[in-house]
Amino acid sequence: MGAAYRSPARARAGDGADRRLLRALDGLYVIPSGHHRPDTGRADAARMLACDDRTLTALARHGLPSTGERGRERFDSRDLFNLALYSGTGRTPVERDVTSLLRWTRSSCEDLIAPRVSRFELGVACGDPDGCRPDARNALARPRTGAYGGAVRHVRAHPGRGGRRVGGAPDAAATTARSSGPAMAISAVLRTVGDCPVLRAPALRAIVREFIGAEPRYLRLPVELRDDPDLVPRGFAGCGAASRYIERLCREEGVPATTRIGWVVGLPDVVHAWVEVVDDDGVTKVIDPTFTLLSEVIPWSNPMLRDPSLAFRTNRLVPTGLHVGGDVASHTCGRAAGTAERPNARVTTRIVPLRPTA
Template identity: 30%
Template sequence: MTAEREAWLTALSRLYPVPDGYRVPLLDEDAAQDVLRCGPEVFADLVAAGLPHDGGRFDRNDLTNLALDAGTGRSRPERAVRYALRWMREDPSTWETPMQWSFSIEMSAPDEVAGSWSHTRFLPELNGGLLENWESSSAVRITPTHFEFDGPGPVTFSGSISTAGKVRGLVSPHLRKITEEFLDRGYRWVRLPEDCQHDYAPILDAGVAPCVAASTYLRKEFQAAGYEARTRGGWILGMLDLAHSWVEVVDDDGVTKPVDAVFERLSNLAEHPHPGIPAACVGSRINRMLPGAIGAGAPESLHHTAGGVRPATTRTVIRRVGAR
């Protein structure tokens, strides 16, 4: 057995598969092999060894988690993550620098039912930034929690924002102890549908920690210790605009600080990250994070119709202005 084949099979043995009822098996074998880039022989071995599939179709989250854990360096998820996290090599002062971003949102529904739309409001001001300008294909109203749009769809919304950051740590020894105990358990980051993460106990018991499960757990632990805490949903900018969640807690100095234990785990996937990044994830606001007016695991956009409210099909693209 070659070392690479053994790495793939070991990763498969550790895979936490997307639970039944949440799987979206859209990729055929050719597309799945293109994601993994493991070669047809190893791919056949993985299928024979139990790589989850439904009639020869595979869930993208399963493939992403398998590839990141195998660590061959050739898979598409690894290359994308390493490219997106290359900023982690830089000096911590660069994580505070004001940055400019353009955004584009498109919301649609799979049918033609008339209605209105809402999208979680960006809150860059929490990180020292600003929603600077915008335009929309429909009339837009900005509330404390949402951008609201009239129908019909699809609705497009675009503009520019700025972000900034502040590198600092937790003052409270109690908060540090809770966070350190969580990190010392050695959880691996995985990507799972947000809806399945609210029942976090079996997920964490399996040794994996996606962001909604981890932030929900830590919020409860912080609150049990007597601290004011909430989960926060938002986006990791520059990383395929990945929806993300973390905890915000009021520290002993009265400052509300993010605690992003999952981002600390995610930094293990970066190539030669700065040694200061793990500490910065626990208490700092970082300019690559965009907070939203939303809690962990809540849908980012909604379609409102006479028949009720449902998540909208959403395409969100956020790109750095002037990036090379």
């Protein structure tokens, strides 16, 4: 497991280092050595951190993990992303991209819960360079917005080039749609709607308050650690880990809870995770810890995101029938299983708003 890096060193006058990046480095969760992926050279690393070469040298000298000889180091892009996100400089591409992608969190409460209509498309195809075997199998998660007051219409499954006929609309009760062949796609029109009911159970309010008070940082993590709830008490989490942690606390307090995965309109390439809880009034409500985490780095985000008395569910949430740890897309072609994290499966997701409200 990794640990928060606590460097004893500080930037010295004249070394050219950006002091804010060095301060952020003090609290960086280092990707554990067993998962380290040296996928980024110096030039790209400097661009991600919006720093000069001298600053990057100082960061490497003071503990930013790297491999290779000095001056030709290679870094893990996840370390760079996490450092940039919490650098506080406001000028890194990571900060700007996250702020841009989540600018909707600044919207009014009314805009965050009003109905939306979107076109949804999810596809998987074999990415094996040697070609796909005839016994290939595909599975795609179906969007299921009905439990959240929305609707899924015009669902169609398509076999893709060379695949066998799927049979039109998949079973409405099924969690996934399945087919044989080298590729598959599923499409639908979604109506999503948000909600922000009050959390009535004192235990639930206390759990959310504890989570917010711990101030964990959202991280980009290796897939093997992404859903690890034990990272949260150490101050770090991805959406899967945070959701599993809150689920654990709820069950310890006797509150029925389960994790859920799906997508967020505007962030189609990210598989999101959150928690469903049953409140004292018998109503199932959503606790979405990720937006609580990210609201810290989004200037002027709606304060509702950090209110421990509310169960905020954005109108951009697209749930599946799967829990944290499930695969929204998979392809197996006789050689090896392939998912969004494995190279022989190419996954594409598009969620395009058709109109703001309906």
